Structures are given as structure tokens and as C-alpha cells.
Amino acid sequence: MKRANPPAFAILGLCIMAALASAQAVKRDYWPTREWKTDRPENHGLAPAPLLELERAIEKELIYSALLIKDGFIVFEYYKGNLDRNSKFVLFSCTKSVTSALIGIAIDKGLIKGVDQKISDFFPSLTKPDVDERKKRITLRHLLTMTSGLALADRPYYLAMTTSNDWVEYALTRPMKDDPGNQFTYSTGVSHLLSAIVQKVSGTDTLRFASKNLFAPIYSAPEGYTRKTTLTNRDFS
Numbered sequence: 754m755k756r757a758n759p760p761a762f763a764i765l766g767l768c769i770m771a772a773l774a775s776a777q778a779v780k781r782d783y784w785p786t787r788e789w790k791t792d793r794p795e796n797h798g799l800a801p802a803p804l805l806e807l808e809r810a811i812e813k814e815l816i817y818s819a820l821l822i823k824d825g826f827i828v829f830e831y832y833k834g835n836l837d838r839n840s841k842f843v844l845f846s847c848t849k850s851v852t853s854a855l856i857g858i859a860i861d862k863g864l865i866k867g868v869d870q871k872i873s874d875f876f877p878s879l880t881k882p883d884v885d886e887r888k889k890r891i892t893l894r895h896l897l898t899m900t901s902g903l904a905l906a907d908r909p910y911y912l913a914m915t916t917s918n919d920w921v922e923y924a925l926t927r928p929m930k931d932d933p934g935n936q937f938t939y940s941t942g943v944s945h946l947l948s949a950i951v952q953k954v955s956g957t958d959t960l961r962f963a964s965k966n967l968f969a970p971i972y973s974a975p976e977g978y979t980r981k982t983t984l985t986n987r988d989f990s
Contacts, residue, residue, distance in 0.1 A: 785825050789987055794821075794828040804829045817842060818986040827987070841983040849944045851963060853897055855951045858966050864954040868894040875950045876925055887929045893950070895933045896943045904930040905942040914942050921949045 783790065794801050804821065808831055811819055817836055821829035832840065859865045869892050873879040879889055887902055895901045904910070905927045917923040924942040948959045955962045 783825070789822075789827045789990070790825070791830070792826040792828055794823070797823040797826060797828055799823060799828055820986055820990050822990060827990075838987055839985060841985055842989075843983055844989065846941070847989065849941075851967065852944050852947045852951070852959070854967060855959065855963055856893060856897065856947055858962075859951055859954055862966075865893065865950070868892065868897060872896065872946065872950070875953050876921075876946075878925060885929045887932055891933045893947070896947050898934075899937050899940055899943055900934050901938075901940070901943050902929050902931040902933045902935060903927045903938075903940070903943065905940045906938045907941055911941055914945075920945050 794804055807829070811831060812833070817833045818840070819829070819831040820827055830838070832838070856865065860867055871889070872891050872893060873889055891901050903924065905924055910927070914920055914923045920942070924946050951959050951962055
């Protein structure tokens with residue numbers, strides 16, 4: 754079967770994890786690993802009518818696939834046109850979610866104190882006297898929520914960063930545009946700083962850390978995982 758590879762500007766899909774839709778958790782007899790089970794939404798406290806409205810809405814958008822997962826079951830699944838559950842998509846910036854998950858794993862392992870730890874603990878150059886005091890206040894939480902205050906928005910700085918000799922150095926030396934925590938600014942640069950932190954605290958590269966601690970326990974690690982790795986939406990969910 755021919756695999757679907759939407760263009761870079763396309764949205765990979767909408768993966769909604771509905772954890773609080775019902776007051777009482779459903780007792781499950783399985784955990785999704787290599788395959789998902791499906792079920793009717795009403796069996797998990799969800800009304801079908803809003804899901805039909807959701808489907809009509811996303812049909813009008815540049816969304817190729819959408820899953821709604823509740824209690825470990827797929828209760829809603831959408832694919833545009835001729836695409837289906839076997840269609841593969843380029844992950845692109847969904848990789849940022851993987852990086853964020855790795856920070857959580859590092860915290861759980863005691864490699865990082867918590868999300869409020871200052872990034873200067875990992876990048877000593879930020880402690881120098883001539884560094885902007887606001888930059889010294891940036892924490893992991895600010896990177897995770899893309900509220901670092903750094904002038905590092907993807908537009909117009911993505912190309913400059915990715916063509917520089919040292920992405921981390923480029924990101925760290927950008928001037929401050931705002932106080933940390935004040936404003937959301939979408940930035941690949943701050944996510945790359947998170948990846949650098951994972952490597953620093955784990956003593957290995959991010960891919961190896963992810964393969965061992967994230968992918969292996971739940972699924973086989975994609976070989977040569979990068980932002981251009983292709984997976985089905987079920988696999989990525």
C-alpha cells in the first residue's frame with residue numbers, strides 16, 4: 754500500500770487524550786502496547802453526538818488523522834480521504850512532545866530535580882555576571898511551556914539556528930525579549946535546549962535515552978528516530 758506523506762505544512766493529526774471525561778476510571782484488563790483496542794464512546798462516558806460534530810469540523814481542516822483515546826481504548830478515529838490506519842505520517846514537531854516526555858522520565862529517575870529547576874544548572878555559561886538577569890531565571894517549566902522569554906521564535910530565527918555551527922550556543926546567546934513566563938512563543942530552539950539537557954543528565958544521546966526509557970517499554974523504538982520519522986497515528990499515540 755502506498756504510504757501517505759503530507760507536506761511539511763500539513764498537520765499530522767489530532768491526538769486527544771481524554772483522561773477526565775468520567776468521574777470513575779474504568780477498570781481495564783489490558784494496556785495498549787503493540788496494538789490498540791477500540792470501543793464505543795458511550796462505554797467510556799462519552800456522548801457520540803459531539804464526536805460526530807468533531808468529525809464534520811475537522812473534515813474542513815488540513816487534518817489528516819485524529820484519534821480520541823479514553824481509558825486506553827480508541828473511541829473515535831478519523832482519516833481524511835483514502836488514508837487509513839496503516840497510513841504513515843511525518844512527525845515533524847510532534848517530536849517536541851517526545852522530548853517533553855523525556856524530561857518527565859529524567860525527573861522520575863532523579864536525574865533532574867523538577868520542572869522549576871533553573872536551566873543555568875545545566876548551562877553554566879548563563880551564570881556569568883554579564884548575562885541578562887532574566888535569562889538566569891529561566892526554568893525547565895519555561896522551556897516546556899515555551900515561555901522562556903528568549904528572542905527565539907521559529908519565525909524568523911529557525912533557519913539561522915539550524916544553519917549555525919552550534920544550535921545550543923545559538924539559543925543560549927539569543928537576547929531576552931520578555932520576562933520568563935510572560936508570553937508563549939513557539940520555538941524549536943527551546944525544545945532543542947531540552948534535548949541538550951536530557952543528554953547532559955543522562956550521559957548519552959537523546960535517541961538512546963528515548964529508545965531505552967520511552968519506546969522500548971511501550972513499543973519497539975523507531976530505527977533512526979528523527980523529526981522526519983514516519984509512523985501511523987496509532988503508533989504515535
